[in-house]
Amino acid sequence: MAEDVFKALADPTRRRILDELVERDGQTLFEICARLVTKHGLGLSRQAISQHLAVLESAGLVVTRRQGRYKFHDLNTEPLERVMTRWLRPDGPESTP
Amino acid sequence: MAEDVFKALADPTRRRILDELVERDGQTLFEICARLVTKHGLGLSRQAISQHLAVLESAGLVVTRRQGRYKFHDLNTEPLERVMTRWLRPDGPESTP
DNA sequence: TTGATAGGCAAGTCATTGCTTGCCTATCGT
């Protein structure tokens, strides 16, 4: 639902996670944790990130594939594109001049 | 800030308000209240809507102009367009084929 | 000037949510 997409985007940490996945797709939970700590100085527990990833996944923004004991997370921008044109009027400012 | 834009979009009532303003720009607080009640069945107090409008305004999504005792609210989609391309990869799905 | 209309301010309530802590399951390497 669009509902979940907006709620998922409301948290800054979740947006950081999306930023990470844009830069490198298919990361595991522990990789994302390490990246957030080293690159952004975020000192969050593993569970916190895990819960954020669950929110992103149930919003459809992140897709996961399991492989052995690893769970890789991939970004999915398709829900974004469907939702973002909602308030762009036809006569509004040009999006692609 | 982009921060405020996402938080502003997180609430369903605020998104309804934006929907209302897309349909008809320059509404007053009372008009928006009436519209939300009649069209969407939302039974919210005037202050609730007023607070939502304040959030939208401080996010830059709504611009206001005062005229006598009336305060007209106009939609401003510019903050949206700056924020929405954040996770769209260059090699990702085509946004404008 | 008086009453009615349009809006603002502030405190208080109640639910949501982000985060932690503690424990448990599953897979891999040796």
Place this chain on the structure above:
DNA sequence: ACGATAGGCAAGCAATGACTTGCCTATCAA
């Protein structure tokens, strides 16, 4: 088999946020 690694589940806490209630200011019409 055993320990180590990758992840999951669930209860609890503290902070944020949405909404209400009550009162106050400002503009306009009569």
